[in-house]
Amino acid sequence: MFSELSPMKVVTIAIVAIFIFGPDKLPEFIRNATGVLRKVRAFADSAKQDLRSELGPEFKDFEFEDLHPKTFVRKHVLDGDSLAGVEEIRSALDPRPELAEITAAVRDTADGRAPGAGSLAKGAQATPPTRHVFDPDAT
Structure with missing residues (x-):
């Protein structure tokens, strides 16, 4: 205090x-x-x-400190001090693997190669796009 x-x-x-x-x-x-x-x-x-x-009698061992949000989450969600649940949730919500897969598919498509597994084209064989000449001075 x-x-x-x-x-x-x-x-x-x-x-x-x-x-x-x-x-x-x-x-x-x-x-x-x-x-x-x-x-x-x-x-x-x-x-x-x-x-x-x-x-x-079922609330004899009730502690008012358990009502603090941090203590409540630590006690009921994390089961004490284990952080396994947090790591599992964090890895499930991590968008990096999906973003890496989409980035690889876009790069493959832009390079003129056939997109790899997990590409954006679902079920259809994508044809390589024609490359347009880009003039940076024109824009």
């Missing part, structure tokens, strides 16, 4: 707190603040326990 606070920032906050509350009232303020935090934590824990008891 406070991982982004550097020691210099903590010292600055302490000096500002001393100026605002004074050195004699600062310990009392800190005690009151920690007491409020303890009460809020106790209230949150009580609410979690009440919710677990209302859900029934």
Whole structure:
């Protein structure tokens, strides 16, 4: 929670707190603040326990942290820490093999050769196209 606070920032906050509350009232303020935090934590824990008891015995080991999207996906989709499912999905959705096949077929056709297996011409034998002379200065 406070991982982004550097020691210099903590010292600055302490000096500002001393100026605002004074050195004699600062310990009392800190005690009151920690007491409020303890009460809020106790209230949150009580609410979690009440919710677990209302859900029934099949949700006794239910953790609220599991509702975080990353944790949910890691637990239910990836089956723990295995990444085999992700790699399988990634390879199934990868368009590179199909694009390489189409590129090879287009190159074969453009070079005047008969297209190879898996070409764009399905079932029909493609005739080599006639080459048109291209003049780059004309365009």
